[in-house]
Amino acid sequence: MRAGKTMAEQAKNGKNQEPLVVGRLHKSFGSQKVLNGVDLSVARGETVVVLGRSGTGKSVLLKLLVGLQQPDSGSIRIHGQDIGGLGMDQLNEVRKKIGFLFQQAALYDSLTVEQNVEFPLVRHTTLSDAERGKKARDLLASLGMEKDLNKMPSDISGGMQKRVGLARALALDPDILLFDEPTSGLDPITAAEIGQLIVKLKKERNLTSVVVTHDVHGAKSFADRMVLLRDGKVVIDGTFVQLEKSPDPFVVQFLKDAA
């Protein structure tokens, strides 16, 4: 009874609340502490870039946000709803509003490029076959993939797989996007195009996004804020200009190495 009421309140408040709030997040694998009290909040329409060296738990953080892994402690609120307490069906409702791009694209390799993008549409929309196909093709065309609709994922390059993964993540018109290294493994031109796409999505649909990347300078073009992780904690959280001014030796070193 009580739980039901707070849930309804949360949902009602959800509209004006920050779409993504993470508090005191801890996660270990066995004896290895990966996240050690991460705090992060992302405002509506904001693009936050998460930086950090390889193995600091950036991918783990994104997976926690969609409930693919469970945190040891801490809270994750999406549109004001704490996803830790949700049942499978409720969690799935939340997930339908989140687009997720995996680091290795994770395309379904028994399906063609077009079918990959249609997969979420088949399951969660009432579109007809024709409408669905058109939507998938439009999305793929907007990412320059219109020539490879009927290829299998194993027959296209890594960068193309990324773009198909991105089209699939956008298929259900999500309002939150989580990108795990959207530009790594892409040539500079395609990487810049993906950057422009992120800016465009933000402008047109007011999308909230979290982008994990190594590429600080590429990220300048679309980042409203940057968050640097180290040893499972947030070292600094601010604009790129604030990062540049930071006296913290780790931040200075990180920016110098990235240049």
Next chain:
Amino acid sequence: MLIDLLQATKSGIVSFFEWFGELGLFCGQVVRAAFGAPWEGRELVRQMDSIGSKSFPLVALAGAATGVVLSLQTRESLTRFGAKAMLPAVIVFSLIKESGPVITGLIVSGRVGAGIGAELGSMRVTEQIDAMEVSAVNPYKFLASTRVLACLLMLPLLTLAADASGIFLGWISTTLSHPMTLRLFLHNGLRDATLNDFLPPICKTAVFGLIIGFVSCFQGMRTRGGTEGVGRSATSSVVLSSLFIILADVILVRFIQVVFPS
């Protein structure tokens, strides 16, 4: 030395029970996921094709070989004991009651178990299963329940195919040395058969199907450790499902004798 051995045995036993418990939970999740919309009809048909139709040639061939071998070998012993007239009945009964089901079960566990273990295993390690969950699609339903159901439905049909091709080739092999029409062969073979001889062994293979489906989906979906892990899952799917088929066969044969006496 002895202590080490005891330790190893103990941890082996503990991890076996852990594995078994997890398998039980997995089956529960798959069964729960299987009921309720959306019905993954298209995926079910695709799996029935890849599990059933594509196993058909191999299973029919194995059944045929068994029929020939049965005919060749039992003819000799039956002739020696002066019971040559029993040959058709011996071939038909041993195919239907035991050889057909077990050979089908073991062959399908090899072909399909390895396939499912490797496919789901590589979907796991390349995060395709995670991607499915993020798309709010339940992999227990879409991937596992369709495969388990396809195994459950196809095994009895494949067994019928093995039985039929075994009986047919058994007749051919028999008639080559002692000419006899197929009609007469079947008449002699089936004269004393009742429904209790036919149905239980066929239903038994549905249990084999469940074993193959559950064990190999479970092994596939819990894969860890990259491509090496995929290989391990494929192997362990085959080994474990064949092992459980053999065990289940012993139990089910006794069960059938008690519940459906002929």
